[in-house]
Amino acid sequence: xxxxxxxxxxxxxxxxxxxxxxxxxxxxxxxxxxxxxxxxxxxxxxxxxxxxxxxxxxxxxxxxxxxxxxxxxxxxxxxxxxxxxxxxxxxxxxxxxxxxxxxxxxxxxxxxxxxxxxxxxxxxxxxxxxxxxxxxxxxxxxxxxxxxxx
Numbered sequence: 001x002x003x004x005x006x007x008x009x010x011x012x013x014x015x016x017x018x019x020x021x022x023x024x025x026x027x028x029x030x031x032x033x034x035x036x037x038x039x040x041x042x043x044x045x046x047x048x049x050x051x052x053x054x055x056x057x058x059x060x061x062x063x064x065x066x067x068x069x070x071x072x073x074x075x076x077x078x079x080x081x082x083x084x085x086x087x088x089x090x091x092x093x094x095x096x097x098x099x100x101x102x103x104x105x106x107x108x109x110x111x112x113x114x115x116x117x118x119x120x121x122x123x124x125x126x127x128x129x130x131x132x133x134x135x136x137x138x139x140x141x142x143x144x145x146x147x148x149x150x
Contacts, residue, residue, distance in 0.1 A: 007034045012047040012090075013131065014038045018056035028065045032072040039076070039086045046090035048134075049116075050127055058100040066104060070112045077115065089116040091134070093127045096120050102146075109148050120146040 004027040008015040016034055038049060079086040092114065096102050105120065121127050122144065133140045 003030075005031045005034050007037070009038075009041075011041070012045055013050060014047050015050045015052065017052040020055070021057045021059060022062055022065060025065070025068070028068045032068065035072070036076070039079075039083075039088060041085075046088045048090050048131055049092045050095070050131075051092065052095045052124065052127075053101050054095055054097045054124075056101060058098065058104060060100070062100075062104060063107065066107050066111075069108050073108075073112050073115060091116050092118045093130055094118060094120050095122065095124055095127050097122050113150050114148050115150070117150055118148040120148070 002019045004019060004022060006017040006019065008017075016031070018031070022028060035049070038047060076086055094105065096105065102120070109118070119127075119130055121130065126144065130140055130145065132138075
């Protein structure tokens, strides 16, 4: 059975892939633990977090976990006050291919500002294109990108 969260470190690119359904709070805790580990590497340069939700199968009941994500974001904001490396998130690119996931994200970010600018795209290719264009100082085409600013 596949875990809900898969992590790949290609610093300065950090990848979190979500698979299947959320079974319980342990899945969300594991997700936030992995996310927080991106900061704990204590590297000096900023990183980009890619969250791929294309294999995540959301349900309406997942709304109960939005609060956990909101609280986690607040925790990271608090940690930034005295741990400089918790401010190393340069941007997040979230790959989303269904409306329910978009709705869950809109609930979260209507209640808390993100830790960095978030770019929501529909494919891995678009996510990598955005990242490469940012690094190469090429102007991005945002026509199929939703942006959530801090």
